[in-house]
Amino acid sequence: PRLRARLEAEGRLAWVADEMKSLCDPALYDVSPANAWKRLKPRKQTPRYLSVYRAVAEWRERTAQLRDQPRSRILKDDAIDELASQAPTDAVQMERLRSVPKGFAGSRFGPELLETIREALRDPEASAPVIERTRSPHNPAAGAVVELLKVLLKARAEEAGVASKLIATVSDLEQIAQDDAADTPALAGWRREAFGADALRLKRGELALVLDGSRVRVVEVRRAPRPVPEG
Known part of the structure; x- marks a missing residue:
């Protein structure tokens, strides 16, 4: 009750409600192994990479559920990316990977995972998930804009009494620098109120x-008013 009263007094109760909204999204609680890759961030777009990436993520999720262990105890996220990039098909190749624990290839999991990768490589074009590619308009001044946005973010975060990383990340700033309509949390909800709207105004030259x-x-x-044409 005390926190609620303070939030209401500061006009930030809506901020909390906005943050809690995601907890009501059923997708957050989807633990289907087939959809495990969707919670991760693939770094490449090739069918071969994506096919192995999805297969390994599904294998890890299923194995973690069967053993009732955290996913990271089975395999780290970085290991999924490296396995998808290198696509090892035998124990020797798997043992060379830095992100895969030593001895993993020779463990009870090794043969299962290798077979999973080989299966994914049989027809990558058919088994790779489809990811929509979004291309932002190129802004040659984006680097300079990002630096300005960093300063604005720090100023607004100090005024709001909120850690800047909770409002926007460097990735958010890079997206905003390239595209005014970027699909980023910093341009939605309370983050837009605290920073996003001003970020766009700074880009338009309305703020300094x-x-x-x-x-x-x-x-x-x-801005100086435009002169009225005579006649």
């Missing part, structure tokens, strides 16, 4: 960052 002593201030940019 001013150094006031040792503190950065965000100020409105006043």
Whole structure:
């Protein structure tokens, strides 16, 4: 009750509700092995990579459930990526991978996982999941924009009393720098209110960052009115 009263007084109760909304999403509780790869972040788009990636993620999820152990105890996320990239088909090749625990290939899991990979490689085109590729418009000044957004983020985070990494990540800033309509949490909900809307205004030249002593201030940019044509 005390926290609720404080949140209401500061006008941030909606922020908490926005954060809790994701907990009501049924997809968050989907533990179907076939969908395990969707919770991860594949780094490549080739059918061969994606086919092995999905197969290994499914194998790990099923194995973790059968043994009632955390997924990371079976295999780390980095190992799934490396296995998909290298696609080892025998124990010698698997033992060379850095992210796979030593001796894993010779354990009871090794033969199962190798067979899973070989099966995925039989017809990668057919078994690879389809991932929609989204291309953002290229902005040649994106690097400079990201640096400005970092300063704005720090200023807004200090004003809100919230850790900047909870509002936006570097990846979020890179997406915003490239695309005003980027599909990123920083441009939605309370994050847009705290930072995202101003990030877009900064890009449009409507806001400026001013150094006031040792503190950065965000100020409105006043544009001169356009002259009215005579006649």
